[in-house]
Amino acid sequence: MTTTVSAPAAVSTSQARSARRGTVLVLVSAAGFGMSAVFAKQAYAAGFNVPTMLAGRFALAAVLLWAVVAWRRAPLPRGRALAVSVGLGAVGYALQAGFYFGALARIDASLTALLLYAYPALVTVLAIALRRERPDRRRLAALACSAAGMLLMLGAGGVGGSVATGGVLLALGAAVAYALYLTVSAGLPAGLDIFAVTAVVCTSAAVSLAATGLATGSLHAPHQVSGWLWIVLLAVVSTVIPIAGMFVGVRDVGASAAAILSCAEPAVTVATTALVFGERLSPAQALGGLAVLASVAVLQLRRRVVAAPAATAAEVSCDVPSPAAGDEHVRETPRTPRRRGGAAHWGLRPLRPGGVGSRPVGAGRTVRVERPVTRGGAHPGPETDRGPRHRRGAGG
Structure with a gap:
């Protein structure tokens, strides 16, 4: 007896496995980033201070990432792309990390993580200001939800005093710096390899932070040698592994789903810091944090706008939003169906010149996907051996 498996069933099984793998990898990435606070x-x-800790973290992460780049034989950014990547690391990511980990030294990690997640709304504001996106009702609703959540968190008790106020300002500064970082990185060419770009970013950040520490005399060895273990964990568990997990996982689940799954990051931070340090959010702060995370989900809602079919050709708008705040419409028209094995298969032809790659969904139908942003670098470029190409988005 022989068993015959149809091609659509085999494709569906393969897609289900890829989706499960991608979900796990994105959640592993979010957990790794979320544990960085602990x-x-x-x-x-x-005995580490912020400059020494960050310089050590980025230096070790850069070494590991360059090893990955050498193993994959990935092409390096050149010219303007290289200059932008160096600037992103030396200025943008160094500032964002300095603000974020400076805030961790002053206020609870759970509040810091939730305040950082104001950056998707800030990316949306920047995109609207730069006229990259339009302020439709969905984006405005997400901005209102994020603003209400921020007011709840900042208006709740437990954030008074000069030290706490300074920590809140640093956390908000980290959100602003990261929003600017993502907005600038959106201008990088789509074909860049994520590991190569991230290696350049981490190297530039390590050099910038080390030079700043030497100039200010703030670099020093920790009081306990065991402190280096936490630097290794920061570099491996909270930098390299999350970057790799997000890069691979997003190819399987798509940019929109990956962005929503990444909201597990602050949840991991809240849970781990509560378990290890006994930190607790007040009910108002927890409600505000949920509102901020809900705004991220609202920004990722997919919208499918299907026009009425015409006699000759029907136009379909397939939207897959970027992890930042908004989707770009790609206008596509179906070609004349061709008979294959007695069944008509529809192909979609992009009207926009210079179209990007697509990933199959179902049998014979394709939709556009946009590239996500990882916390450790710029937008991932296309994988050379397999997987779809990803269109760069606004970040977030």
Whole structure:
């Protein structure tokens, strides 16, 4: 007896496996980034200060990423792309990390993580200001939800005092710096390899932070040698592994789903810091944090606008939003169906010149996908051996 498996069933099974794998990898990435707060606070307790910790973290992460680049034989950015990548690391990512981990030294990690997640709304504001996106009702609703959540978190008790106020300002500064970082990185060419770009970014950040620490005399060895263990964990568990997990996972689940799954990051931060340090959010802060995370989900809602079919050709708008705040419409028209094995298969032809790659969904139908942004670098470029190409978005 022989068993015959139809091609659509085999494709469906393969897609289901890829979706499960991608979901796991994105959640692993979010968990790795979310645990960085615990590692940082443990490093502080071992005698590290912020400049020394960050310089060590980025230096070790850069070494590991360059090893990955050499193993994959990935092409390096050149010319303007290289200059932008160096600037993103030396200025943008160094500032964002300095603000974020500086805030961790002053206020609870759970509040810091939730305040950082104001950056998707800030990216939306920047995109609207730069006329890259239009302020439709969905985006405005997400901005209102994020603003209400921020007011709840900042208006709740537990954030008074000069030290706490400074921590809140640093956390908000990290959100602003990251929004600017993502907005600038959106201008990088789509074909860049994510590991190569991230290696350049981490190297530039390490050099910038080390030079700043030497100039200010703030670099010093920790009081406890065991403190270096937390730096290794920061570099491996909270930098390299999350970048790789997000890069691979987003090819399987898509940019929109990956962005929503990434909201597990602050949840991991809240849970781990509560378990290790006993930190607790007040009910109002927790409600505000949920509102901020809900705004991220609202920004990723997919909208499918299907026009009425005409006699000759029907136009379909397939939207897959970027992890930042908004989707770009790609106008496509179906070609004349061709008979294959007695069944008509529709192909979609892009009207926009210079179209990008697509990923199959179902049998014979394709939709556009946009590239996500990882916390460790710029937008991922296309994988050379397999997987779809990703269109760059506004970030977030």
